[in-house]
Amino acid sequence: MEQVCAQLREDREGAFEEFYILTYQRIYQLILRSVGQEKKAEQLLADFYVRLYEMLGELPEHMGSEESVFLWLESLLDEFFEIQAGGEEGDQLTEKRLSEERATTLFFHIEDRLGLAERDEDEGKETATRHGMRRKLRLVSAAAVGLVVCLACFGTWKIKNMIGDWIDSMEVALEDETAVPEPEGTKKGDGDPGESQTEETEEAEGFLELGDWKAALAKDGSVVALERLEVPVSHGPVQDVDGWSYMLVRDEAFPDADEDLKDSLICRELNADTYGVIAREVTDFCVEDETLYYxxxxxxxxxxxxxxxxxxQETLETEIQMKDDGFYLLNALGEPETAGQVQMGGTVLRVDGGRIKYAQQPAQTAGGMTFYLANVDQDTGSELCRSNGSQAWLFQKGKLWIDSFVVVGDWVYFSAYEDRDANGMRYSTVYRAKADGSATEAVTGRFQGNITAMYYFPGEGAIYGEFKPDSYHSYYGQLVRIGLNGQMQVIDSNTARNGRSTTGNDMLELLTVQDGTIYCYWHDCSVNSSNVSILWTQPLMLGLN
Structure with missing residues (x-):
């Protein structure tokens, strides 16, 4: 185990299979003891190793003994599924072991979900069939090693015969490796499927067609026999029962759902913001007489x-998704945000049918005051004002006017337009002032252009703004990032804006910033005197330079 743990730290993908072989049986037993259903235990086992894979490369250096590894795995079982290792053990359940063949099949599914099988093919490794056979033999040989210990007690010749017989019983023909196993109760034979009937089918109280299967049902609703249908059936993606919705997440009904949820059967209390995943890789389901069949x-x-x-169990959280016509606020099921406005970071997003229309600044308050821009002296530009709700005061005027501002803690950052040269080029400076007016200081040097909008994103620790480098001659706009220490950076959008021809008056409208990704709309505009109209809009996602 220590050697495998060391390999995991250096090559997680390469050592993952060996780690699975050494640990899956005990983990399966713990899960089976908790849920009491073999199929459910297999599903949970696969889910466990998918989630575990991302953590294997960060194994602590002190962890390596079998005891320490299993203590860690058991703690993760509790964390992931609230399955605890303690408690009474059911004799029948603990006697049931996961067969090596089934464990191999589950490992294939785990690899597929992690994308490891595709990576093998891309790198030109063994074919899937040969690679699968190699792993099958490794699983068989790993289990056979334990038998060698018995040599001292039973004699070499007896053990050789035992190992030989056991391996013969475990061998699977290559053509069977990829075959779908026939479930118990399935009709067999070379003739027509209707020529023979199992005893269970003859004694069935009813039948149910579901997906690729015709199931024979006992009086208590349990499945006693199965046969494949020539033409698959479907019962629809959503069924509501007693205040709960049962949903099969498929593209035709949930085209915008997260990829991780595709083909999953979930249940959700009506209008709740949480849901439970019942099973994955489901083809059809229905609810009959208080029983869920899938x-x-x-x-x-x-x-x-x-x-x-x-x-x-998961919580439905709204996230931004990009489509051809714009950004949308959707949850994991692809359902659109229903509220008309949503605050996200430093902006308030105006939403219609899930689509983000535009962003605006939330109320800017500090020290019991609300700050805003207004043309107090009735000249050509705005001043920065503050109000306590009953009275208002001029806060900052600037040399010419104030273009934009944002509150950060007890400071008010603002961009002041201060000068214009003989060629019409405008120049600005970003300042900050204490909300109580006790101090004012420049945070940037003078720069060409105007910052027309400013937003503070606490999670990013910075101010982002909309910037026009030559606002007198052109409507062309970019985005900037301003550190609280005054470091100003123009966001490079040239590559993202190469795909379409423009009038030259195209600009970027900031929507929000999350984890270093900037979400914005690219508008091409028609400018006629003081009138501006948008010709087309394209959503863009930008990163920092």
Whole structure:
């Protein structure tokens, strides 16, 4: 185990298979003891190793012994699924082991979900079939090693015979490696499927067609036999029962859902912001007589609604997604934001049908005062003012006018237009002033252009703004980042703006900034005197230079 842990720190992908072989059986037993259903335990086992994979490359140096590794894995079981290692052990459950063949199949699924199989193909490694056979033999040989210990007790010749017989029983023909196993109760034979009937089918109380399967049902609703349908059936993606929605997340019904949720069966209390994942890789489902039936490649599972075990529970959180016509606020199911405005970071987003129309600045307050721009002296530009709700005062005038401002803590940062040269080029400076007016200082040097909008994003620790480098001659606009210490950086958008021809009066409208990614609209504009109209809009995502 120590050697495998050391390999994981250096080559997580290369050592992952060996780590799985050494640990899956014990983890499976713990899960099975908790959920009591073999199929559900297999699903949880696959989910566990998918989530575990991202953490394996950061194993602490002190961890390496078998005991320390399993203590860590058991703590993760509790963290991920609230499954604890303690408690009474059911004899029947603990006697059930996951077969090496089934463990290999699950490992294939885990690799597919992590994208490791595709990576192997891209790198020109073994074909999927040979690679799968190699892993199967490794699983078999890993289990066989334990038998060698018995040599001292039983004699070499006996053990050789035992190992030989056991390996013969575990060998799988190459053509069977990729075959779908037939579930119990499935009709078999070379003739027509209707020529023979299993005893379970003959004694069935009813039948249910679901996905690729026709299931024979016992009186209690359990599945007693299966046969494949020539033409698959579908019961629809959403069914509402007793205040709960059961949903199969497929493209036709949930085209904007997260990729991780595709083909997952989930349940959600009506209008709730949380949901539970019941099963993955599901092809069809239905609810009949307080029982949930769902189909996948291996057959049909029946679960009583009152006893459902969720693989995981998640909260529906709204995130930005980019489409051709703009940015949308959607949750993991692809459902649009219903509120008309949503504050995200330093901006308030105006939303219609989930689509973000534009951004505006939230109320700017500090020290019991609200700050705003107004043309107090009725000249050509605005001044920075403050109000306590009943009275208002001029706060900062600037040499010519104030273009924009934002409150950061007890400081008010503002961009002041201060000068214009003989060629019409305008020059500005960013200042900051204490909200109580006790101090004012420049935070940038003088620069060419005007910052027409400013927003503070606490998560980024910086101010972002809309910037026109030559506002007198052109409407062309860029974005800037201003550090609280005054360091100013123009965001490079040239590559992102290469795809379309413009009038030269194209500009960027800032929407929000998250984790270093800037979300903005690129507008091409028609400018006629003081009238500006938008010709077209394209969403852009930019990064820092």
């Amino acid at each position: 189909a996948d490649e291996s057959g049909v599972t029946a679960e009583v609604l009152g006893n459902l075990v969720w693989l995981t």
